[in-house]
Amino acid sequence: MxxxxxxxxxxxxxxxxxxxxxxxxxxxxxxxxxxxxxxxxxxxxxxxxxxxxxxxxxxxxxxxxxxxxxxxxxxxxxxxxxxxxxxxxxxxxxxxxxxxxxxxxxxxxxxxxxxxxxxxxxxxxxxxxxxxxxxxxxxxxxxxxxxxxxxxxxxxxxxxxxxxxxxxxxxxxxxxxxxxxxxxxxxxxxxxxxxxxxxxxxxxxxxxxxxxxxxxxxxxxxxxxxxxxxxxxxxxxxxxxxxxxxxxxxxxxxxxDAEGATKAIAIEVVGAASVDDAVKVGRAVARSNLFKCAIYGEDPNWGRILSAVGTTDAVFEPDRVNVAVNGIWICRGGAAGDDRGKVDLRPRDVTVTIDLSAGTDTATIHTTDLTTAYVHENSAYST
Amino acid sequence: MxxxxxxxxxxxxxxxxxxxxxxxxxxxxxxxxxxxxxxxxxxxxxxxxxxxxxxxxxxxxxxxxxxxxxxxxxxxxxxxxxxxxxxxxxxxxxxxxxxxxxxxxxxxxxxxxxxxxxxxxxxxxxxxxxxxxxxxxxxxxxxxxxxxxxxxxxxxxxxxxxxxxxxxxxxxxxxxxxxxxxxxxxxxxxxxxxxxxxxxxxxxxxxxxxxxxxxxxxxxxxxxxxxxxxxxxxxxxxxxxxxxxxxxxxxxxxxxDAEGATKAIAIEVVGAASVDDAVKVGRAVARSNLFKCAIYGEDPNWGRILSAVGTTDAVFEPDRVNVAVNGIWICRGGAAGDDRGKVDLRPRDVTVTIDLSAGTDTATIHTTDLTTAYVHENSAYST
Incomplete structure (x- = not known):
């Protein structure tokens, strides 16, 4: 070992x-x-x-x-x-x-x-x-x-x-x-x-x-x-x-083992025009504090995901983006899709799938939720 | 009115x-x-x-x-x-x-x-x-x-x-x-x-x-x-x-009035080679969750400020950057400066001054601290 x-x-x-x-x-x-x-x-x-x-x-x-x-x-x-x-x-x-x-x-x-x-x-x-x-x-x-x-x-x-x-x-x-x-x-x-x-x-x-x-x-x-x-x-x-x-x-x-995290989130970007685009989109979502707070609260808030996607210059049409959380396609064609009530966010592992409908490339970015424990750990101690 | x-x-x-x-x-x-x-x-x-x-x-x-x-x-x-x-x-x-x-x-x-x-x-x-x-x-x-x-x-x-x-x-x-x-x-x-x-x-x-x-x-x-x-x-x-x-x-x-904030932080970037550089550096610091948690904890953690500055492509030499928090120059020439114990972070208004020593341009970015209340407000409610 x-x-x-x-x-x-x-x-x-x-x-x-x-x-x-x-x-x-x-x-x-x-x-x-x-x-x-x-x-x-x-x-x-x-x-x-x-x-x-x-x-x-x-x-x-x-x-x-x-x-x-x-x-x-x-x-x-x-x-x-x-x-x-x-x-x-x-x-x-x-x-x-x-x-x-x-x-x-x-x-x-x-x-x-x-x-x-x-x-x-x-x-x-x-x-x-x-x-x-x-x-x-x-x-x-x-x-x-x-x-x-x-x-x-x-x-x-x-x-x-x-x-x-x-x-x-x-x-x-x-x-x-x-x-x-x-x-x-x-x-x-x-x-x-x-x-x-x-x-x-x-x-x-x-x-x-x-x-x-x-x-x-x-x-x-x-x-x-x-x-x-x-x-x-x-x-x-x-x-x-x-x-x-x-x-x-x-x-x-x-x-x-990330500080204060309660969820391990995989952001899979599929249907991208390039791997760079897929990475860029995944990273933008991984950096959205609002998205990360929503996952902490076990809220499948796909609007916050789309908002983050929209800040990138990746190739996509807003009305062709689909988003699934833990396998439920709650956003289809840039608007509400399947019933968000069906999404089970209780498990520690969370998978967000973003389909850009712009190509065949893919990448997965891994992140965590943003929790009160993270804030506590990083405000109470100098590191 | x-x-x-x-x-x-x-x-x-x-x-x-x-x-x-x-x-x-x-x-x-x-x-x-x-x-x-x-x-x-x-x-x-x-x-x-x-x-x-x-x-x-x-x-x-x-x-x-x-x-x-x-x-x-x-x-x-x-x-x-x-x-x-x-x-x-x-x-x-x-x-x-x-x-x-x-x-x-x-x-x-x-x-x-x-x-x-x-x-x-x-x-x-x-x-x-x-x-x-x-x-x-x-x-x-x-x-x-x-x-x-x-x-x-x-x-x-x-x-x-x-x-x-x-x-x-x-x-x-x-x-x-x-x-x-x-x-x-x-x-x-x-x-x-x-x-x-x-x-x-x-x-x-x-x-x-x-x-x-x-x-x-x-x-x-x-x-x-x-x-x-x-x-x-x-x-x-x-x-x-x-x-x-x-x-x-x-x-x-x-x-x-920002959600859950306890501090109003002004990040003044001075000595920049261009206004774009100053804005870029200010924004990078304003987006550092670690920095924002430190201010919430009233910790003048200039290392987290420098780490954020270092992620930009602004013109600067690492060993010529100076940082003051509320007027105390706790980082000089990219290393420890004045006594950080002298920084009073109790007031709501916080001013971080970053001197890039690379020119004469300047810009100020305004942000807030990252608090447990922010996480709570954005995880407990869909917005």
């Missing part, structure tokens, strides 16, 4: 005292090779945290032998001192493991705008290095949690190789990723450029289609590390499918 | 039984001339309610002698029958007043997707026509309320003429207008093309800079009617200023 499911990886998760309360807050993942091929996808936010700026440089080389992660502080908007803190963390890992800091990726998550407590962090890194283990995947996944109520881990078996992963993120899930950190590992033998292509494609149809509150983090990072320890060069399509499956599984876990 | 402050206008507001509970729900505003020059600005939503489609046609002629408005139903997403209902309403007004339906504008507000109770509405229009009065501005403003807790009215005196207005709207305030209806009147003598230019400019810096929940309605309409009854041809700049002042005053009233 988790990042240590594939051969060639060790991990650890320890409590360094960055978080109050003694929970685990530093994780380390090490790739023992023989390959160190790696790829990364980072936040599209132009305000990027120091560890993102650092790791982007590292990934340009296409090689990663270790990833160090901390919760309890994002190290974002911390100026050049913050960047030096990230650099020092990578140097510490390199010194402990006798290797180059230029192949150490760094990820941080937590409150923006505050420096990390470096003494505690570096001591924690040293402890983690001493605990690196083939069974360390679970404690590592635990150490990267912030408001996550559970650890998120996944793995899939390919033909002679494995793909594993861990992720964190419970709010701020948005396009161009989400406040999420994700480390994927595989013991397949795949060169960095191929990992990059596979990762970008997998992310674009999984994490990028998760939009719980429309907010985009400064720290989002998804890494894919290949050890090659299985000795297997995988079939390209199978490998891409396995990586995508792990990403989809982790996305689903993030969605279900 | 209201739409009957200028000479040449009569109005009425009556209870037609469209709303449950017997509140006023039909308003009529009549321009007795001698001029009938008029202009209108409508929702940018591509899903437009029947009365918007109708009134857009009417305004193409540049002449309006009456506006009929109803609350209790939006007549949006109601198909060709809904359009016929709007047409019938205009015809009813024309028949009662012995004039042409082609110069009767129609506005509706309320739940999307349901047909209007036409018998009640047409009977109400007849009652309203019988009650038209120079003192009818207040009952008319009352009749267009939905979740508005108070009527919104305003007027300004020019040199020998007046500008008056009424508006409704308490949620869904967003760019390209808001679920808002607004009727402005003046007894100045101004041709339709000039009214159009003045109205577009006034709306672009007032209603269009109000963004309470990012949702855009299907029914938004702002009309400006000139009777010319004062006989005064106004100074162009003074007239534009008066119309803008009335729009700004009504915008402010809409903001303060």
């Amino acid at each position: 988790s990042v240590t499911a594939p051969l060639g990886f060790r991990a650890a998760g320890v409590a360094a005292g960055i978080k109050a309360g003694g929970a685990r807050d530093v994780a380390l993942v090490v790739n023992d090779g023989p390959s160190r091929a790696a790829a990364g996808v980072f936040t599209a936010n132009r305000i990027k945290a120091a560890p993102v700026l650092w790791s982007q440089q590292v990934l340009r080389g296409g090689r990663v032998f270790a990833v160090v992660l901390n919760s309890g502080g994002a190290n974002a908007c911390t100026g050049s001192e913050g960047f030096q803190d990230t650099h020092a963390t990578a140097e510490k890992v390199a010194a402990l493991l006798g290797d180059s800091a230029g192949e150490v990726a760094v990820c941080s998550t937590g409150l923006i705008g505050e420096r990390l407590p470096m003494d505690a962090l570096l001591a924690g890194v040293e402890t983690a290095a001493g605990q690196l283990d083939r069974d360390g995947g679970l404690p590592a996944a635990d150490a990267i949690r912030t408001t996550d109520t559970v650890s998120k881990i996944s793995f899939r078996r390919g033909s002679g190789y494995m793909v594993g992963g861990m992720a964190k993120g419970a709010g701020m899930l948005a396009p161009g990723l989400a406040t999420m950190l994700c480390v994927l590992t595989t013991d397949a033998d795949v060169p960095a450029d191929r990992l990059d292509a596979v990762l970008r494609e997998a992310v674009s149809v999984t994490f990028d289609r998760l939009d719980t509150d429309g907010c985009m983090s400064t720290n989002d990072t998804v890494l894919l590390l290949a050890s090659g320890a299985s000795g297997v060069t995988p079939d390209e399509r199978e490998f891409a499918a396995k990586v995508t499956e792990v990403c989809a599984d982790l996305s689903r876990q993030l969605l279900v | 209201s739409v009957t402050a200028p000479l040449g206008f009569r109005a009425a507001g009556v209870a037609a039984g469209i709303k449950a509970g017997g509140a006023r729900d039909v308003a009529l505003v009549v321009n007795d001339g001698p001029s009938r020059a008029a202009a209108g600005v409508f929702t940018a939503n591509r899903i437009k309610a029947a009365p918007v489609l109708w009134s857009q046609q009417v305004l193409r002629g540049g002449r309006v002698f009456a506006v009929v408005l109803n609350s209790g139903g939006a007549n949006a997403c109601t198909g060709s029958e809904g359009f016929q209902d709007t047409h019938a309403t205009a015809e009813k007004v024309a028949a009662l007043l012995g004039d042409s339906a082609g110069e009767v504008a129609v506005c509706s507000t309320g739940l999307i997707g349901e047909r209007l109770p036409m018998d009640a509405l047409l009977a109400g229009v007849e009652t309203a026509a019988g009650q038209l009065d120079r003192d009818g501005g207040l009952p008319a403003a009352d009749a267009i309320r939905t979740t508005d807790t108070v009527s919104k009215i305003s007027f300004r005196r020019g040199s020998g003429y007046m500008v008056g207005g009424m508006a409704k709207g308490a949620g869904m305030l967003a760019p390209g207008l808001a679920t808002m209806l607004c009727v402005l009147t003046t007894d100045a003598d101004v041709p339709a093309d000039r009214l159009d230019a003045v109205l577009r400019e006034a709306v672009s810096v007032t209603f269009d800079r109000l963004d309470t929940d990012g949702c855009m309605s299907t029914n938004d309409t702002v009309l400006l009617l000139a009777s010319g009854a004062s006989g005064v041809t106004p100074d162009e700049r003074e007239f534009a200023a008066k119309v803008t002042e009335v729009c700004a005053d009504l915008s402010r009233q809409l903001l303060v």
Whole structure:
């Protein structure tokens, strides 16, 4: 399970005292090779945290032998001192493991705008290095949690190789990723450029289609590390499918654990003139607070869905749009359709289907409802 | 006050039984001339309610002698029958007043997707026509309320003429207008093309800079009617200023009455390379649920502000952005600045100043906080 499911990886998760309360807050993942091929996808936010700026440089080389992660502080908007803190963390890992800091990726998550407590962090890194283990995947996944109520881990078996992963993120899930950190590992033998292509494609149809509150983090990072320890060069399509499956599984876990949510909503857009149009429409609906409040109230308010669709420039005719909620077509031809009283919105899973009648393309965006608990969680605590 | 402050206008507001509970729900505003020059600005939503489609046609002629408005139903997403209902309403007004339906504008507000109770509405229009009065501005403003807790009215005196207005709207305030209806009147003598230019400019810096929940309605309409009854041809700049002042005053009233809000937030963007950039940045912050929750919690969380700024393509360097909340520069050069403990967020009015250090342009976007009351109001009731 988790990042240590594939051969060639060790991990650890320890409590360094960055978080109050003694929970685990530093994780380390090490790739023992023989390959160190790696790829990364980072936040599209132009305000990027120091560890993102650092790791982007590292990934340009296409090689990663270790990833160090901390919760309890994002190290974002911390100026050049913050960047030096990230650099020092990578140097510490390199010194402990006798290797180059230029192949150490760094990820941080937590409150923006505050420096990390470096003494505690570096001591924690040293402890983690001493605990690196083939069974360390679970404690590592635990150490990267912030408001996550559970650890998120996944793995899939390919033909002679494995793909594993861990992720964190419970709010701020948005396009161009989400406040999420994700480390994927595989013991397949795949060169960095191929990992990059596979990762970008997998992310674009999984994490990028998760939009719980429309907010985009400064720290989002998804890494894919290949050890090659299985000795297997995988079939390209199978490998891409396995990586995508792990990403989809982790996305689903993030969605279900989103802050304060009571519903997991899939917005399926069908009959679109292009996938871009379908994504655009799905995202507009996913970002409508009025729609999200209605679902919280178990009200199949298709008028709020159409209002959101109408804000996009997707190809459609207003009088040809159909909308179903949980399978009941309550809007047909842009007007009232079947009896809305037939819609059962009590289950946690909600499916909204929007038929644009403009083509054959489709995309699904996943979101959650907007609840009083979300507002409470994000107003009562600084995160 | 209201739409009957200028000479040449009569109005009425009556209870037609469209709303449950017997509140006023039909308003009529009549321009007795001698001029009938008029202009209108409508929702940018591509899903437009029947009365918007109708009134857009009417305004193409540049002449309006009456506006009929109803609350209790939006007549949006109601198909060709809904359009016929709007047409019938205009015809009813024309028949009662012995004039042409082609110069009767129609506005509706309320739940999307349901047909209007036409018998009640047409009977109400007849009652309203019988009650038209120079003192009818207040009952008319009352009749267009939905979740508005108070009527919104305003007027300004020019040199020998007046500008008056009424508006409704308490949620869904967003760019390209808001679920808002607004009727402005003046007894100045101004041709339709000039009214159009003045109205577009006034709306672009007032209603269009109000963004309470990012949702855009299907029914938004702002009309400006000139009777010319004062006989005064106004100074162009003074007239534009008066119309803008009335729009700004009504915008402010809409903001303060926004659903469930506890804070009125002004997001001032300064140092922008263009006004478009300033508007874009202000809007991105106004749409961040995390930011809006933080203000509700009286937490000066500048990290959430920077995260939102970073999602735009405005010209700025991340390490040159400064942010003040209520005058305290808590973020300087993209990192922590003055002590955030000094920020007093207890007052209802909150000012966020974002200095992009990229130019000299500026714009202010007005929004509200995101509260548990907003979620409650929009989940417990269909609107």
